Amino acid sequence: MEKKAAALSGTPADRSEFTRTISISVDSYRQTNQFIDNLIERSKRTKRPGGLWILGDGGVGKSFILDAVYDRYEPTETQTHRYCPVLSLSFASRPAESDILLSLLIQLGQDPTTIRYQNNADLQAIVLDGLVQCGSLAFLFDEAHHLFINVHAKRNMDRLGGRNGDFIKRLYDESGMACIFAGTMGLAEFIASDTQAKTRWSGTIRLQHFANDAKFRGLLQAIDSALPMPALSGLATEEFAGKLYVASQGNFRLLKSLLAEAVFIASSEGSQNLTLAHLARAHFLCFCTEETPFGVSR
Amino acid sequence: MNSYRLIHRVVPYQYEDVFGFLTRVAVRNHVSGLEALLFTLLGKQHSSVLITNLPRLAEYCRNQPEELLTLSGIEQRHSNGSRLWKVNDDWITKSTFISSRHAKICPQCLHVSPHIRGLWSLSLYTSCAWHGCALVDSCPACHRTLKWNRRHVCQCFCGFDFRLATSPSSSTGSSLIARLIAHQTDTSISLATDLLSNIETERLAKLSLDGLCKTIWFLGHCLGELGSFGAGHGCVRPRIDDAEKIITNAIALINRWPTRLIDHLNNCSRRPPMGTAGTLMNRLLGPAQHYLAEELQTDELTFVRAVYEQQLLAIWRTFGRPHQLRKLDRQLELDLGEW
Numbered sequence: 001m002e003k004k005a006a007a008l009s010g011t012p013a014d015r016s017e018f019t020r021t022i023s024i025s026v027d028s029y030r031q032t033n034q035f036i037d038n039l040i041e042r043s044k045r046t047k048r049p050g051g052l053w054i055l056g057d058g059g060v061g062k063s064f065i066l067d068a069v070y071d072r073y074e075p076t077e078t079q080t081h082r083y084c085p086v087l088s089l090s091f092a093s094r095p096a097e098s099d100i101l102l103s104l105l106i107q108l109g110q111d112p113t114t115i116r117y118q119n120n121a122d123l124q125a126i127v128l129d130g131l132v133q134c135g136s137l138a139f140l141f142d143e144a145h146h147l148f149i150n151v152h153a154k155r156n157m158d159r160l161g162g163r164n165g166d167f168i169k170r171l172y173d174e175s176g177m178a179c180i181f182a183g184t185m186g187l188a189e190f191i192a193s194d195t196q197a198k199t200r201w202s203g204t205i206r207l208q209h210f211a212n213d214a215k216f217r218g219l220l221q222a223i224d225s226a227l228p229m230p231a232l233s234g235l236a237t238e239e240f241a242g243k244l245y246v247a248s249q250g251n252f253r254l255l256k257s258l259l260a261e262a263v264f265i266a267s268s269e270g271s272q273n274l275t276l277a278h279l280a281r282a283h284f285l286c287f288c289t290e291e292t293p294f295g296v297s298r
Numbered sequence: 299m300n301s302y303r304l305i306h307r308v309v310p311y312q313y314e315d316v317f318g319f320l321t322r323v324a325v326r327n328h329v330s331g332l333e334a335l336l337f338t339l340l341g342k343q344h345s346s347v348l349i350t351n352l353p354r355l356a357e358y359c360r361n362q363p364e365e366l367l368t369l370s371g372i373e374q375r376h377s378n379g380s381r382l383w384k385v386n387d388d389w390i391t392k393s394t395f396i397s398s399r400h401a402k403i404c405p406q407c408l409h410v411s412p413h414i415r416g417l418w419s420l421s422l423y424t425s426c427a428w429h430g431c432a433l434v435d436s437c438p439a440c441h442r443t444l445k446w447n448r449r450h451v452c453q454c455f456c457g458f459d460f461r462l463a464t465s466p467s468s469s470t471g472s473s474l475i476a477r478l479i480a481h482q483t484d485t486s487i488s489l490a491t492d493l494l495s496n497i498e499t500e501r502l503a504k505l506s507l508d509g510l511c512k513t514i515w516f517l518g519h520c521l522g523e524l525g526s527f528g529a530g531h532g533c534v535r536p537r538i539d540d541a542e543k544i545i546t547n548a549i550a551l552i553n554r555w556p557t558r559l560i561d562h563l564n565n566c567s568r569r570p571p572m573g574t575a576g577t578l579m580n581r582l583l584g585p586a587q588h589y590l591a592e593e594l595q596t597d598e599l600t601f602v603r604a605v606y607e608q609q610l611l612a613i614w615r616t617f618g619r620p621h622q623l624r625k626l627d628r629q630l631e632l633d634l635g636e637w
Contacts, residue, residue: 077303079356079357079360079361079362080307080360080361080362081360082303082305082360108305109304110302110303110304110327111302111338114302114329114330114335114338115327115329115330116329116331117328126328129305129306129328130305130306133305133306
């Protein structure tokens with residue numbers, strides 16, 4: 001509530017951004033976070049803490065969960081030490097081993113251009129040394145399908161896992177840190193086929209789009225009370241809920257984008273809450289259609 | 299300059315040499331070398347670490363600034379252009395006494411603790427005060443001079459571990475001077491010696507580090523080697539062999555103080571003066587005269603200055619009468635004419 005109060009005093013742009021980053025403790029979110037917290041706790045006492053696969057289509061909240069974990073365990077810097085409980089990596093394409101190691105080194109706070117190494121084994125030893133010093137406990141791998149699935153490989157055995165898969169297993173074995181992977185459903189095939197990966201990181205959660213049911217209304221009600229608007233908008237009422245479901249198809253990212261735009265428009269106008277007209281204009285800005293579930297956007 | 303910092307914190311030893319400390323920092327953090335670290339820290343190729351660099355150094359290396367104040371070899375520059383170098387708890391005012399680029403080590407000290415002692419960077423510290431052996435300035439394996447910017451403090455570029463080197467024995471003179479220098483911070487070190495009387499040793503022990511170095515330099519180099527070298531030689535930092543000679547000369551003049559100094563000055567006054575412009579006294583004792591006027595003006599060095607000036611006065615008085623120097627001058631002209 002304090003964060004909401006602070007956001008309410010911000011600009012329309014601030015209020016819109018706040019809406020995009022609202023955390024709603026739906027079952028899957030709560031369950032995943034609880035599992036990750038336990039993993040990180042376990043990393044403190046064992047060299048084989050395990051890991052978690054967060055699978056789901058785009059927009060179901062995988063990256064959102066990883067961002068929330070990173071925010072909870074953000075690095076702290078003192079005059080004499082850097083503490084870096086979790087290290088976050090995200091991939092736009094298939095990375096090389098050295099890319100992964102250098103990214104980790106940068107997150108640990110050291111300039112990679114100053115260090116001396118002759119090969120990846122040297123670099124890995126330097127990173128492992130730094131991980132111990134910085135008290136690191138878990139790796140977060142976003143877009144992990146780029147890590148394990150190589151559609152360009154000629155041999156079938158290289159298409160799943162491959163060199164990167166072996167490297168990540170080695171990194172896990174030698175660092176003793178928990179691994180949390182978030183990726184598309186394509187990873188399910190890799191997990192099923194690779195027993196080494198499945199046995200190392202046994203936790204799996206599949207995030208789904210919301211169905212148009214009571215849970216979705218409950219989510220809307222929670223979002224409504226969290227929105228940085230002075231008054232409630234009644235998002236969970238029949239008038240809004242059905243239309244919001246049609247507009248978002250139960251996709252959490254689309255829903256938040258739509259609401260964030262609507263909050264920007266409403267707060268720019270000085271409105272107390274969101275109306276169908278705000279949502280219609282927001283729908284046009286998000287999806288470029290004038291005919292919207294909320295009416296015609298003008 | 300970027301916002302990166304090093305990951306691993308290295309705690310400095312008391313009186314550790316600043317470059318030796320940074321070498322250890324570089325090794326612990328896998329940085330490619332001391333010079334790369336200095337470049338990252340100070341932005342350009344630096345030959346010295348200034349006291350104003352310490353906050354940045356502490357920030358980057360994850361040390362407290364006050365921790366780094368215990369390091370030796372840090373330089374301070376004043377607006378009037380004067381420069382000072384910190385060695386242990388004292389400040390040295392002449393660059394000649396600091397030879398951080400001429401690396402020296404004591405193998406036995408490295409065996410006790412693998413770090414570079416600040417005293418080793420003093421030109422006139424040529425022997426280990428704790429182990430009584432001579433310091434080593436070249437690798438016993440490859441015979442190359444030790445590099446100040448070597449990768450490891452205990453290892454030569456050829457891979458030889460200096461801790462395995464045998465320590466050569468030192469001369470009694472350099473051992474005494476080393477003990478006098480080390481005694482400034484470690485009073486448990488014995489100053490017993492056959493070379494000097496107790497009074498003479500105690501007088502030297504009471505001097506500041508800078509005052510002690512200046513006394514040895516004045517007596518051993520300016521007076522002891524008077525006429526041996528051309529102008530500008532005093533700016534050259536002495537290597538171990540040169541420093542040994544200076545120390546031997548200085549101790550010879552301090553022994554039976556002040557008789558031998560007076561004898562030496564008398565001998566100097568009988569030598570033919572330099573054929574340059576200036577007063578006769580400057581032509582006779584030029585470099586020593588200049589050094590005395592510039593560097594030996596502090597109260598603690600009155601004992602040297604007083605003897606020197608009184609004897610100079612005595613020599614000057616003899617110049618009032620027909621002086622043998624004039625005969626020498628003429629004799630020199632005659633000799634040259636015959637040549």
